[in-house]
Amino acid sequence: MTEFFNIPKIVYEGKDSKNPFAFKHYNADEIVAGKPMKEQLKFAMSWWHTLGGDGTDMFGAGTADKSFGGKTGMEIARNKVLAGFELMHKLGISYFCFHDKDLVPEGDSLQEFQQNLDEIVPFIKEQMAKDSIRCLWGTANLFNHPRYMHGAGTACNADVYCYAAAQIKKALDITMALGGNGYVFWGGREGYETLLNTDMAFELENMAYLMKIAVEYARGKGYTGDFYIEPKPKEPTKHQYDFDAATVLAFLQKYGLEKDFKLNIEANHATLSAHTFQHELHVARINGAFGSIDANQGDPLLGWDTDQFPTNVYDAALAMYEVLKNGGFTNGGLNFDAKPRRASHTYEDIFLSYIAGMDTFALGLKIADKMIRDGRIDAFRADRYASFREGMGAKIRAKTADLCTLSDYALSLGRVSEPSSGRQEYLESIVNDVMFGG
Ligand code: XLS
Ligand code: CA
Ligand code: CA
Numbered sequence: 001m002t003e004f005f006n007i008p009k010i011v012y013e014g015k016d017s018k019n020p021f022a023f024k025h026y027n028a029d030e031i032v033a034g035k036p037m038k039e040q041l042k043f044a045m046s047w048w049h050t051l052g053g054d055g056t057d058m059f060g061a062g063t064a065d066k067s068f069g070g071k072t073g074m075e076i077a078r079n080k081v082l083a084g085f086e087l088m089h090k091l092g093i094s095y096f097c098f099h100d101k102d103l104v105p106e107g108d109s110l111q112e113f114q115q116n117l118d119e120i121v122p123f124i125k126e127q128m129a130k131d132s133i134r135c136l137w138g139t140a141n142l143f144n145h146p147r148y149m150h151g152a153g154t155a156c157n158a159d160v161y162c163y164a165a166a167q168i169k170k171a172l173d174i175t176m177a178l179g180g181n182g183y184v185f186w187g188g189r190e191g192y193e194t195l196l197n198t199d200m201a202f203e204l205e206n207m208a209y210l211m212k213i214a215v216e217y218a219r220g221k222g223y224t225g226d227f228y229i230e231p232k233p234k235e236p237t238k239h240q241y242d243f244d245a246a247t248v249l250a251f252l253q254k255y256g257l258e259k260d261f262k263l264n265i266e267a268n269h270a271t272l273s274a275h276t277f278q279h280e281l282h283v284a285r286i287n288g289a290f291g292s293i294d295a296n297q298g299d300p301l302l303g304w305d306t307d308q309f310p311t312n313v314y315d316a317a318l319a320m321y322e323v324l325k326n327g328g329f330t331n332g333g334l335n336f337d338a339k340p341r342r343a344s345h346t347y348e349d350i351f352l353s354y355i356a357g358m359d360t361f362a363l364g365l366k367i368a369d370k371m372i373r374d375g376r377i378d379a380f381r382a383d384r385y386a387s388f389r390e391g392m393g394a395k396i397r398a399k400t401a402d403l404c405t406l407s408d409y410a411l412s413l414g415r416v417s418e419p420s421s422g423r424q425e426y427l428e429s430i431v432n433d434v435m436f437g438g
Contacts, residue, residue, distance in 0.1 A: 004068055004083040005347050009090045010355060020352060026362035028092050033324055033369040040323075040365055042333030043358055044095035044136040045088050047102040049307065049339040050350060051080040063345035073105035077120055085127040091354050095136035097184075097335045100171045101144060110163065114170055121174050128178070136182060136333045137228065137264070137292065138175030140167040143188025143236065153210040154190045154203035154241065165210060172218045175225075181331040182292055183218065184264050185211060186230040191237030204241060208255035215260045226331040228264035228291045231280070233273035235305050244273040245283040252289075262291030266337055267315065268298040268305050277315050281322035292332025293319070295361060309338040309353040316364025317371070317435065324368050334361060370434050377430055380423065 013022035028038040054062030068083045070076030080103075088096065103124075104116035128134065142152035142164050150156050152164035175183050190207055192198040215227055229252070233243045242248050245263055252258040263284040270280040284290040297310045310316055323329065336357050340349040371377060387393045392409045395401035401409075410416075 002069075002082065004079070004086055005090065005351065007090060007348065007351050010092065010351065021355070023355060023359055023362070025359040025366070032365050033328075033372075035328065037362060037365060038092070038094065040320075040328060041358070041361055042095060042136070042329050043091075043093045043361075044097050044333050044335040045084060045091075045093050045354075046335055046337045047080075047084065047096055047098035049337065050087065051084050052102050053339045055339075055342040055345055057342060060342075063342050073107075074116065074119065077104045077116070078123060081120065081124055081127055085131060085133065087350070087354075088133050089131050091351065091358070093354070093358075094132070095134050095181075095333055095335070097136050097138070097337075099139050099141035100167060100174065101141035103174075106145070110166055117170060117174055121177050124178060135175065135178040135180040136335055137184050137226075138171055138178065138180045138182075139184040139186065140164070140171035141188070142167060148189050151189045151191070151203065151237075153187075153207035154192075155206075156203075161206065161210070165213070168210070168214050169217060172214065172221075172223070176218065176221060176223050180225055181333075182226040182228055182264075183214075183223075184228045184230055184292075185214075185261075186232065186264075187240055187242040189236055190242065191234075191240040193238050204251065205255075207241065208251070208257060211257055211261070212255070215257070226291050227261045228332075229261050230264040230266060230269070230294065231273070232266070232269040232305070235272070244270075244275060245280045245287075245289075249283070249287055249289060258289075262289045262332075264292045264294060264332070264335075265290075266294030266296065267310065267319070268296050268307055268337075269294075271298045271300070272303070272305060276318070278318040278322055281319055285322055285326045290322070290326050290332075292329070293323070293334050294337035295319075295334040295357060296336065296338035307338050309336065309340065309357040310360050311356050313360055313363045313367070313435070314431070316360045317367035317431070318364075320361065320364040320368035321371055324365075324372060367435050371431065374430070374434055377427055380427060384420070384422075 007021060010021055010023060012027040013019055013024065015024050017024055026037060029036050032040055052066055054064045054066045056062040067076050068079035070079040084096065100117060104120050106113045107116060142148055147160050147163060152160065155161050172183060192200065229242055229248050231242045231244050231248045232240050234240055245265065248263060252261050265280045265284055267277040270277045281290065295310050296307050297312055297315065299306050299308065336354065338357060340353045388397050392401060
């Protein structure tokens, strides 16, 4: 069998290993917080970055060859499948995520695109069966082609809207055929540049309708996986409609879609919306909408979506803290929506990037578990609200005190005793202690 990557299978060698092609912290079968790490972390390969992205940016050509020795579009597509499965096998990654357009060339018509998809899907299924690799989620790319310049579900042109519907229908079909656990709506060009040419209420209503009929279609076909919306505040449009978790939740509630959708939270999108990654995960979790994660990181000095492999252990720990508090993943997982830097252009760099990301989240998981077992932070947070456990505080929680009762009580007090300290620095030092202490 052709090997695309001249790299051995990556194994766990432990924290003292200096072998760049080994895991130092990710030990797939080690039990952490009651489950093997591979089940807690559910790593996924992103088809588009790993098998598609060649390093092209707006200042220069690609630096990496992603044709995998293929000569025609379909030959390249087949070789990508083989290369992708080789990479997942060697890294011990059990899931992948894809856009329809990542898999095959679009050709000259929608018919040709769909025929190409019909040809590749059985080939992917064959490889999946060999290695028990599964599909975490699928999606349709509704942002790349010029036809989507004004959006897809929010397009000002009804034919474009229907074209998007056709792509979604087919992407749902292939996600189901591949046994996908989820389907993502990321609002690529669903947003606007100026209200001078945009009817925002009209566009949002259309977008919600497209989501509703997509859900109806898939559920009608027996799909039992999740639907996700992936928030992002800007890029490509100035005002993305799915700005952040809270905005998406309000949209879902307004259009009666809140029971059908969960959120796919991406770290880089969180920070672009001026929130922490943990904040976005937390908002999703406390609203019962936590679904899946796009694991990456941005650069705090750059204001765009750099999609870097995650190496920040502190952020990964706080993210995994939210995941554990959620009771772990159900259908979701950790998709590396991440790419090596343009100058990290070799196959080795792809492996080294995944190893770095997987080890980072393995550390994050272990630290989050330790933080929870340590208990100091959870106890402090709970105690901070102690005054709501008795007296008037308990009545507020029981919702049995009206405004006059509270006011009379406050008057009876005369003055409020000094609130206790928030102790932020102390709590941050506990996180450090858990991470670096004995
Ligand atoms: C782009 C998004 C995209 C989605 C899937 O910024 O992250 O890759 O995850 O369409
Ligand atoms: Ca993403
Ligand atoms: Ca991104």
